[in-house]
Amino acid sequence: MLSLYLERFKRNRLAAAGLAIIVLLTLGAALAPALCPQDPTAQNLTQRLQGPSAQHWMGTDDLGRDVFSRLLTGTRVSLSVGFVAVGIALGVGTCLGLLAGFFGGRTDTFIMRWVDIMLSIPTLFLILAVLAFLGPNIYNVMIIIGLTSWPGLTRMVRGECLSVREREYVHAARLSGVSTPRLLFVHILPNVIAPILVSATLGVGGAILTESALSFLGLGVQPPMPSWGNILTIGKDYLHIAWWLSVFPACAILITVLAFNLLGEGLRDVLDPRT
């Protein structure tokens, strides 16, 4: 089974490229302090707004900080927000979806109406409001993105669980006296894991985008700590004289989100039994 998936995955060039980019970014993020050519927060006012050069690969910003170093350090923010937020959404979404699908009845109605309510609120505005209230910092950003992105996942897990619940092996397991938690997490969950994996991967890309948007609006990571979004904020003020300040972080966001989407789509193709 696994070897079949691996074989299919290898044949899917785009997904493999996506995975390669993600591995590269993760390594870059993990080793950022060692890899940075300059201190990402060190200001040098004699060197402000310099174009890309051998010394500053991606130029410098309005305070003379090295953009490449800031971008590399920002990778840590983006990836950790992406992974942690999706981790939270996965935990909440999967559990609620399993409960709704398995127990049905009132539990199902209650959870799914809650999902409907969550889906009817414009997420970005909710996040903005909550961050304005709690104060902007990276941990709040992770938690709030995670806590607003579970409803779609819940809906999907519920649907899968509804169909798996009716299979005979679930009846058989229940008949042999397997406890309900074990039935849910050992017998049903592994059978619905494929679509969860796909949507989690796509979700990381979405979470990174949201984080960038929040930092851009000044409600995410606070300067001087660099993030792709807040580099862009500075960039927009100097767009006419310092293109490198906007173009490089924008490309970073684009490539990263694209990589996660390619991997997600690839996983969908690989794990789908119909292909």
Next chain:
Amino acid sequence: MFWTPEPDMLTIDHLTVEYYRRGKVIPAVRALSLSIAPGETLGLVGESGSGKSTVALAVLRLIPPQDGTIREGRILFQDQDLLRMDEEALRRVRGKNISMIFQDPFTALNPVMTIGEQMAEGPAAHGMVVSLEEALTHVQLDPGRVLKAYPHQLSGGQRQRVLIASAILTRPQLLLADEPTTALDVLVQKDILELLFSLQKELGMGVLLISHNLGLVARYTQRIAVMKDGEIVEQGAPKELFSHPRHAYTQELIGALPKLLYSRP
């Protein structure tokens, strides 16, 4: 000495089951009564939709509450009413004293667990220590290969053997077999049934054999109950049933059996 009949092990008394379909209540089983003595095999025959599988699910109380409900009746197993047991007591009986073999060996095994892991679930849930190897050898499978295998690595007949082995692991007194061979080809069917009934003799289990195949049931059971639209229309020994079918539906069923064209001289 007087001959005293053994008391019945399973007695179903006026069982009525209803299903909900699009807001309507549809009776699936109507005031059905039957009984099985220890060591006896009762065949339950009927067309699809006649409610025969529902009887098995009702005995195990496995009808999903959102799909239907047991309206009334009693199901006495060893003098205890299964319908009035609490979940905890039910769990001690279910899967231990009463086992079931499901219809489709292709869906009755979890595709992401090895055979060994799945077989161990039942005994573990009842705190029993049993030998999986012994049970597999019993059904003529090679434990060394099968225990570590995933379901998709086994053939249909092998999977059904695995299901039988799991069902008898806890030495149940009652075995419910819901179309145990329908998904298999004819020669494998015969092997599986012969295996099943040799195990029955060995363990002295009562068996409820559910099938739409009257010919097959007649061959292996002592008593047959014919079901139609949720009711038992006729009951009796296979010979009686075949020679003097009283109900029109039974006659129809017998008439539908393929005749032997070439009989031996």
